[in-house]
Amino acid sequence: MDFFLQLLVNGISLGLLYALSALGFVMIFKSSSVLNLAHGELLAIGAFLFLVFSTWARLPIILAFGLTLVGTFALGFVVERLFLRPLIGENLIEVIMMTLGLGIMFRGLLLFIFGGDIHSYPDFLPKSLTIQWGAVQIPSVNVATFIIGILFLVIFGFFFKYSSQGIYMRSVADNQPAALSLGVHVRRVFALSWAIAFIVAAMSGIVLGIINGINVHELSAIGLKVFPVVILGGLDSIGGAILGGIIIGLIETFTGGYFSTALKEIIPYIVLIFILMVKPYGLFGLVEIERV
């Protein structure tokens, strides 16, 4: 029973990590309907920027965190301006290829600068966040992950539903030419959504870095694990990303615990194929109805 409970807790914490890393992905998809193949590298950029500020420059944690957010926000604007702005109005497939190219480029650059080793942050989270519940212990990092996840859910839920920028973003995602002709400033929407996605990815990257250590290969692999999560939850649903993350995390941990560790790595992808077959738009995704 203890084994089961521990697996349950591990699964939920892993799932929260997946959920957190899926948020930035859903942001991009919701605002421009682009499948961002560079997501893992965005996580890594945020994590490494925080490493530079906190460990190498030895700034106070709060200041380093703030600088990372500002830095990634600016970087999001720059990347959008340089690489994605020229593709406005082009086919979606080219934008997706572009994210693939950007991802490889960033990974090469990060490997060149920081190498393939695992780096780690100093321990800074308050111990009071740790929850002890019988024999099961939930570390403070996971509690922090949970709080951040819920916070995102609320903030972005309201952002997309009520703010004018959020509505612009949804309109651009739905139909870019129509949005352009109705006077939506598509370029600004693009810039803003990539900048926000960079920030969200940076926060997720930092949390991932605290838990697993910061390693380019691992973070970019997590960027691909996002796909089963968002397919399960629904590609454009933030709540779905969180629930999907937790479910995938649980399935993965239980498979690892009761069956085999090799199978654990690919079980999310098997689930993905299965979901595409039975419920292609996921739990909370918007079902596209189209008549010809």
Added chain:
Amino acid sequence: MRKLRFHPCGNFKETYEEELAIFETDFGRLWMLIGIVLLFGVIPFVSSPYILYVLNIIGIYSIAAVGLNILTGYTGQISLGHGAFFGVGAYTAAILASKAHSPFLLSLLAAGVMTAAVGFIFGLPSSRLKHLYLLIATLAGQFIMEYVFVNWESMTGGAEGIVVMGASLFGLDLGNDRTFYFVIFAFLVLMIWIAVNLKRTRYGRAFIAIRDNDRAAEGMGIPIFRYKLLSFAISSFYAGLAGALFAYFTMSITPEPFNLWLSIEFIAMIIIGGLGSIPGSIFGTAFIVILNELLSHVTEYLMNVGASEGMAITIAPLREFVFGLAIVLFIIYEPKGIAEVWRVVRSSFRLWPFSY
């Protein structure tokens, strides 16, 4: 004898047959003949073994790249699992050759059919959906196939892989690079011939209609689910055939080469070469293979210098960086790839000196 055809004054077509023609002029035919004579009569006899090896690799990857271009360039779907499908072909051929001692041509064909079937299974759930769900399903396929290669030890030999006996065709030993060169490029020419003609059939036209506007295509009565699936199966067949050639060429296969990186390389090949262009697939493949060889030479050179061994290790990630940069630059500045550059260069020669 009919009249020789040259470029007309201006760009116009008088009949539908002219629109469908592969060669606009008889010069095109002549150049193709010269090309084939060079390819089979001259190049294999003058190149050094190393060049021949590189050419063989280019030939094998080109077949797979042409297949991917049918899927991505014609039909507008992305596959992130092409590397694994290449692997399925390689393993099928290797298992048939080592366990069942099947003849060369039969195992090539079986590998292609097997891979098309596997592709069909992974394409099934995603093809009925709009948006690029195929990309996601093939990404899953990539990881699942990799797992099967490593873990189905009784068939695939696990991490140690399989040793493939040298192939023989019509009593001829295909063990060395030069004889195998002829086999590879004969298949390449055959597969290119099929791909070029596919574009002119109702299937190819349906693929292109789906790429340009799937809603309009459906409105015109094209069953897009069936055609998307067909396109994916054809593209997988190409990958499988190329994989089988690869297995016979390298004579031993392990799971490592068929990873996600290979899939990304295939995508890079067709983006850099030119989406929807058959010559482009070959240009792109040549570009990537030669870039790979150059970068590994640079690393090796730096290793040998000794003092800069540390530098060689730091320079290795630059390979990924250069790859990514090439993709990004081509998408921004020349979205139609090397094929378009080639066309511009050619037509500026043709129109000289009045190139307006």
